[in-house]
Amino acid sequence: MDGLVDCILIKILQWLDVRHLCICGQVCHDWRRVAYDSELWADINLCPFRWKLDEQAIVRLIHTRFQPLMRKLNLTSFSLTPKMFTELQVRCPNLQSLILENVNFIGFSESYKDSYNFPERLFHLDIRYSSGDPIAYEIITENLTTLHSIGITNSLLSSVNNIKIIRNLRNIRILDFSHCNSLNDATLVLLGTFCTKLTSLSLNHCNNVRGNDLSFIIEHCPLLKALCFNGTSLDDTSLLRCNWGNIALEELDISWCRNITERGLIQVLPCLKNLEYLRLCSCGFGHAITDNVLQVLTGHQKLQFVDVSYSREITDEGVSKAISTLPSLKQIRINSCRKLSPRLFNMITANDKVLVIPSFVNTGDDSFQAGGNSLFAASRLMVSITQPCSELRKYTLDNMLQKPLRDR
Numbered sequence: 001m002d003g004l005v006d007c008i009l010i011k012i013l014q015w016l017d018v019r020h021l022c023i024c025g026q027v028c029h030d031w032r033r034v035a036y037d038s039e040l041w042a043d044i045n046l047c048p049f050r051w052k053l054d055e056q057a058i059v060r061l062i063h064t065r066f067q068p069l070m071r072k073l074n075l076t077s078f079s080l081t082p083k084m085f086t087e088l089q090v091r092c093p094n095l096q097s098l099i100l101e102n103v104n105f106i107g108f109s110e111s112y113k114d115s116y117n118f119p120e121r122l123f124h125l126d127i128r129y130s131s132g133d134p135i136a137y138e139i140i141t142e143n144l145t146t147l148h149s150i151g152i153t154n155s156l157l158s159s160v161n162n163i164k165i166i167r168n169l170r171n172i173r174i175l176d177f178s179h180c181n182s183l184n185d186a187t188l189v190l191l192g193t194f195c196t197k198l199t200s201l202s203l204n205h206c207n208n209v210r211g212n213d214l215s216f217i218i219e220h221c222p223l224l225k226a227l228c229f230n231g232t233s234l235d236d237t238s239l240l241r242c243n244w245g246n247i248a249l250e251e252l253d254i255s256w257c258r259n260i261t262e263r264g265l266i267q268v269l270p271c272l273k274n275l276e277y278l279r280l281c282s283c284g285f286g287h288a289i290t291d292n293v294l295q296v297l298t299g300h301q302k303l304q305f306v307d308v309s310y311s312r313e314i315t316d317e318g319v320s321k322a323i324s325t326l327p328s329l330k331q332i333r334i335n336s337c338r339k340l341s342p343r344l345f346n347m348i349t350a351n352d353k354v355l356v357i358p359s360f361v362n363t364g365d366d367s368f369q370a371g372g373n374s375l376f377a378a379s380r381l382m383v384s385i386t387q388p389c390s391e392l393r394k395y396t397l398d399n400m401l402q403k404p405l406r407d408r
Contacts, residue, residue: 009034018044041065045074045099055084062091072097072124081107082116085139089117097124101151105132108139118143126151128178134159141165149174149200157182166190173197173223178204188213192220199223200251205231211238218242226251230279233257236264244271255281255307262313265293269300276302276328282310291318298325309335316340320347323354331355 013024013035025035034040044066046053053061055078066073070092075084080103088095098119108116116139127140128151137159144150145168156165157180166187169175172195177183183206191198192213198221203209211234218224224247234257249272254260260283269275278297280289289311295318297303303326308314314337323329334340336359348356 006034006037010037010039013040018046019048036065038065038067038069042069043072044070046078047074047076050077053078055079055081058084059087062087067091068093070095072099074099075103076101077103079104079106080136081105082112082136083107085119085136086117089119092119093121095119096122098122099126100130101126101128103127103130103132105130105136108133108135110135113138121146123147124149126176127153127156128176129153131155141168144168145171147172149176151176151178152180154180154182162187163190166194170194171197174200176200176202176204177206178202180206181208184208185210185212189216192216196220197223200226202226202228203230203232204228204253207231207233209233210235214238215241215243218244218246222246225249226277228253229257230254231256233259235259236261236267239264239268242268244268248274250274250302251277253277253279254283255279257283258285260284260288262288262290262293264288266296269293269296273300274302275300277305278303279307280311281307286310286312289314291315291321294318294322297322300326302328304328304330306331307333309333309337311337312339314339316344316347319344323348323356326354329354331357333357335359 009031013021016024021035021040025032046058046061058075058078062070068091071094073088073092073095076099080100088098113135116135118139120143122143123146125140125144125147130153132155134155137156140156141160141164144165147169148171150169150172152165152175175191175195175198180203183203185208188209188211191201198217201217201221201224209229209232211229211232214234215238227249228251230253234254236259239260252272252275262284265280265283265288269278280293283289289308290313294308294314297306306322306326306329308319311334314334316339319332319334319340323332332354334344335357340358341360344358345356348354
């Protein structure tokens with residue numbers, strides 16, 4: 001590889017992570033020069049080195065490797081001081097994505113608050129599950145106006161006036177409030193008022209959200225494509241109050257919503273003809289997901305992924321019929337459904353090219369015979385182990401942050 005031009009070698013090395021990039025830098029002087037080119041240090045994940053690097057070491061890396069082309073940085077699980085905020089703001093002017101998940105903010109003082117800095121032109125910020133000095137969250141709040149996606153921590157909602165936070169998110173597209181127990185229905189009205197460009201909203205395990213004002217968001221956020229209310233107190237009344245025709249929803253996750261019933265699902269799901277991704281795990285403690293619910297999905301021509309795990313009511317007949325009537329279906333999850341048995345595989349025809357992911361509670365069924373359609377289904381199940389079909393969820397924060405910069 002001695003004859004490789006630097007630009008070609010850079011194209012090859014850009015596919016390596018930090019560890020392997022450093023190994024390549026030890027091959028020879030020429031490779032070291034290329035491996036430490038700042039163009040290769042534009043998308044860096046330091047989380048695997050959180051036990052080896054302190055803040056001083058990260059600052060040295062910023063000075064010697066990252067600046068000025070750094071565009072994405074992952075500092076998950078580090079402890080950060082105001083010095084790091086300033087270094088990122090001054091030394092990395094092109095920084096677009098910053099992941100501070102599970103970070104601990106320390107060393108902030110009310111007396112010096114006016115002198116603190118934070119990156120001003122970020123597009124993507126993740127501070128989920130972070131904690132620390134409230135002053136840090138006040139500084140972050142002042143720099144939210146350019147963001148297109150953000151993952152919010154409960155500590156931010158507890159430290160800063162929620163109206164101020166939401167006002168500064170007026171350009172936001174993807175918003176993730178996962179596990180924010182301070183969030184309540186009043187915040188939904190604020191979102192509908194100020195975040196009208198919203199395409200994805202996740203309230204995953206926000207226990208105090210009942211969805212009373214979900215209809216306000218549906219009315220005022222016409223670009224909404226994805227909703228996740230997994231583990232909330234959402235109920236039928238909140239769902240039925242919404243004018244679902246105002247949006248073209250593609251992804252819906254209402255798993256573990258104990259207050260939703262079969263009646264609510266039967267009335268709402270037919271209104272969501274653009275769905276591609278649907279999770280209904282354990283709705284109504286598993287009693288809301290029935291064969292009747294699967295039947296109303298028949299008209300969903302675009303539906304590719306369905307998860308009805310932990311249903312106590314669906315049967316082999318209902319699932320096999322749903323598989324045969326959903327033309328775009330690629331994957332269905334049926335884990336721990338009490339009334340399902342391996343006999344289901346005998347009922348799936350060879351033309352149903354769908355990935356079935358089961359785990360049967362009780363397999364005491366002698367009707368499951370090897371060969372025929374069952375063998376075909378079993379072979380597809382083996383493919384699912386070696387070549388898993390990725391879930392869609394194209395509008396989620398995690399999907400956005402995990403994309404390499406070259407794919408955005």
